[in-house]
Amino acid sequence: MYELKTKETDDSVIEFIERVENLKKREDAYRLLDIFTETTGHEAKMWGPSIIGFGSYHYVYKTGHEGEAPLVGFSPRKAKISLYFATGDPEREQLLESFGKHTSGKACVYINKVLDIDVEVLKDLIRQSVTFLQELYPKEQR
Template sequence: MYELKTKETENSVIEFIENVDSLKKREDAYKLLDIFTETTGYKAKMWGPSIIGFGSYHYKYESGHEGDAPLVGFSPRKAKISLYFATGDTKREELLQKFGKHTSGKACVYINKVADINVEVLKELIDQSITFLRELYPSE
């Protein structure tokens, strides 16, 4: 059976941020921590070794695969900062057009630094992602 790699852990978010090599990335991680915490109302939790997640939801696919994931999150990685929002939401694409300098992968949005983005649009992306996931996967 498939084992999820990204599970909520009891590891310290602050300790993780303090161990980020780059001072600039560490400063941005603290800014993002404040923005995500304030916007979501959730306490930050570590998911796996490197994702800072907020809230959680339980998903179940038609294939039978199911698990838990953070509603939104971020990770200050070496190359870029990864932001995790819901995929499959058309409003996400509209908001990203006003977001600022970024690139997108299948599940992530990548930024170099917080100064490159519109923080108000970031807050909208966070809210929209949570709303979308709550509608898609309502709590039982």
């Protein structure tokens, strides 16, 4: 049976951030921690060894695969900072147009530093992602 790798853990978010070697990236991680916490109203939790997540939702795919995932999150990786937002919402792409310097993959948006982006658009992306996922996967579904 498939074992989900990215699960919520009891590891310390602060200890994880303190282990980020690059000082500027560590400062950005603290800034993002404040922004995500304030915007979501959720306490930060570690998901797996390297993702800082906020809130959670229970998903069930058409294949029957199901699990828990953070509503939004980020990870200060060596190369870039990964931001995790919901995929599948066309509003996300619209918001990214005015987000600032970034690249994106299917599930992640990558930035070099917080100074490269519009923080107000980041807050909009966070709110949009949380709303989209809560509507897509309502709690009653459990």
